[in-house]
Amino acid sequence: MVTKLDREERGVGMQNFKYSPSWDEFSNVLRIHSPQALRFLSKHLPVRTERSFREKESRRPRFPMTICxxxxxxxxxxxxxxxxxxxxxxxxxxxxxxxxxxxxxxxxxxxxxxxxxxxxxxxxxxxxxxxxxxxxxxxxxxxxxxxxxxxxxxxxxxxxxxxxxxxxxxxxxxxxxxxxxxxxxxxxxxxxxxxx
Structure with missing residues (x-):
């Protein structure tokens, strides 16, 4: 939270912000269950955007198309x-x-x-x-x-x-x-x- 406020005071965006893995996981679960709740939370706490979650998911290995x-x-x-x-x-x-x-x-x-x-x-x-x-x-x-x-x-x-x-x-x-x-x-x- 302090880092987010510091960035806002300096006029710097949230690019390359480092989220803790447990916070990132919680935010992702919240996004899956209710994107609206994630948007509300993002107004008060630093969370990854929905687009950022999709980009992160796109880099994961895909589910195999065959049984192998x-x-x-x-x-x-x-x-x-x-x-x-x-x-x-x-x-x-x-x-x-x-x-x-x-x-x-x-x-x-x-x-x-x-x-x-x-x-x-x-x-x-x-x-x-x-x-x-x-x-x-x-x-x-x-x-x-x-x-x-x-x-x-x-x-x-x-x-x-x-x-x-x-x-x-x-x-x-x-x-x-x-x-x-x-x-x-x-x-x-x-x-x-x-x-x-």
Whole structure:
């Protein structure tokens, strides 16, 4: 607070202001629950702006688009951050989507990918010819998403999102059960995550 007042007296802005990690975390949680409350708080105490939070989030590694080694490493890291080594439970939920095609830039692979369809993300060499690519490749738009969450059986710990896979509208109970019973490739995740 003293540093903020000192800066205001000198006519200097809040650029490069150093926030303590715990204050930054509290402010971010407040922003997620109520942006209006964060704006009110910012009138009285120094807090990062909503734009600054978005910029900070954009520098974090993105959630993997497929089930891969990094998927499991993120879960292990999250459990290590919680200092939790006990039992966990894994659940899945099918969620209806507002279906749409999206172009996604993967900075690691330096390539555009088409997401929103069933199966793996589709590499797009020429984003300008997107409509033609969708028609020629005969891609199917996903109508639902299966989301796997890991739950730590302790109070006040949010579920950890493990993976998400797009589903077609024609998936029936039998095909979904195969995933849960480890009879198809994507569900290797269930066995590995519960072993962490």
């Amino acid at each position: 080694e990094r998927t499991f490493q993120l879960v292990a890291d999250h459990l290590a951050d919680l200092s939790y080594r006990g039992p966990t439970s894994l659940c899945c939920d099918d969620t209806k989507l507002y279906s749409a095609w999206r172009i996604f830039w993967d900075a690691e692979k330096e390539a555009h990918y088409l997401i929103g369809g069933i199966g793996e993300p589709y590499l797009v060499a020429n984003p300008d010819a997107l409509r033609k690519i969708i028609e020629e490749a005969k891609l199917t738009l996903a109508m639902k998403m299966r989301l796997w969450c890991l739950q730590v059986p302790l109070p006040k710990i949010a579920p950890i999102i493990v993976a998400a896979l797009p589903l077609a509208s024609d998936h029936n109970a039998e095909s979904l059960a195969k995933w849960s019973l480890h009879q198809e490739k994507p569900q290797i995740i269930i066995v590995i995550v519960t072993a962490i």
